[in-house]
Amino acid sequence: MIIDAHTHLKAEPGYLERLIDAEKSIGADKFITFGAGPSGEWASNAEVLAAAEKYPDMIIPFAYVTLGQATPRRIDEYARQGFQGFKFINPVTxxxxxxxxxxxxxxxxxxxxxxxxxxxxxxxxxEKRFDIDTSRHKIIHLDRLLRRFKGLVVFAAHLGNPDYGEAGMLTRWYPNLYCDLSGSTLKKKSPEFIREILWWNESPQRTAGAAEEPGGFVLGNYSNDPLGRGPWEKIVFGTDVAPEKVAEVKADYDNLITRLELPGRLRRAVFGQTVAAALGLASPSE
Ligand SMILES: [Zn+2]
Structure with missing residues (x-):
């Protein structure tokens, strides 16, 4: 099963169909999508929901919410409408x-x-039209809510770029945090660099484990995960690009996994099984 956890829907005519085609071309079974807001080029929440109603088997719709403006009542309304999650960017604080x-x-x-x-x-x-500030999006700002809301499934886009170290440590400490590698990280950083950020995958028994798993990884030794999951079971496939580039990002993920010799079960985890489990989707046939 392949799930693209990070796509955006644009309001422009034909975009939805191009996105559907692109996701099918890489073998995706499902994808999460949202409008980004607040700028006009992105689909509204209503348009995201309409897209999901048109392709219910394929699209997992998330509502875009402006933190600092939205109320809990509004959150309830989105849930009632059928949104299956929420996307945050450009919070007021x-x-x-x-x-x-x-x-x-x-x-x-x-x-x-x-x-x-x-x-x-x-x-x-x-920038001039919208009050945007990168510092409000720093991944370390997730620490407070991750400590409080242990039952909240949290996805963080872009591995915190450029705060990779903090992203890695948060991912190690919080079982309910998952990161995608979309953006310039996969393009500009080496597989070895990313492996280093997710260092607790490694163990002194790396060689000893080689017989069972091609990469020789013994997983979870330095993990704080109650399920014993290693970091590659917390990394999810997300593209975050225009439909024309979806296949290229899929290839980038493939290349990363191949270069690091991750075993097949971790490849399957990254490409969909982790997201499926986190979202409580029906167990994939594979
Ligand atoms: Zn995005």
Whole structure:
């Protein structure tokens, strides 16, 4: 099973069909999608929901929410409408702001997942129209909510770029945190660099384990995960690109996994099984 955990829907005509085709071309069974807001080029929440109603087997719709403006009541409404999670970017204050905790609390009660943009926010020339500030998106700001809301499934985009060290440590400590590798990281950083960030995959028994697993990994030795999962069971496949580039990002993930000689079960975890389990989707046939 392949699930693309990170896609955006644009409002432009034909975009949805191109995205569907692109995801099918890489063998994706499902994908999570959202409008990014607040700029006009992205689909509205209503358009995201309409897309999911058109392709219910394929699309997992997340509602975009502006933290600092949305109320718990609004969160309830989105859940009632059929959204299966929430996407956050461009919050009014940092993710860790006390004011946001009531939103996370409500979402945790609803049993729905959240997707945070983390790290640098692209500079696209909209700065003057919108109050955007990268520092509010720093991945370390997730620490406060991860400590409080142990039942909240949290996805962090971009491995916190450029705060990789903090992303790695948060992922190690919090069983409910998952990261995707979308953005420039997969393009510009080597597989070895990414493995180093996720260092607790390694163990002194690396060679001894080689017989069972091609990469020789013995997993979970330095993990704090109650399920004994290693870091590659916390990394998820997400593309975050235009439909025309989806296959290229899939190839980048394939290359990373091949270069690091991750065993097949971890390849399957990254490409879909971890997300399926986190979202409580039906157990994939593979
Ligand atoms: Zn994105």
């Amino acid at each position: 940092p993710y860790s702001d006390l004011f946001n905790m009531r939103i996370y609390a409500r979402i945790e009660e609803l049993g729905l997942p959240v997707y945070f943009h983390t790290g640098i926010v692209a500079s696209l020339g909209t």
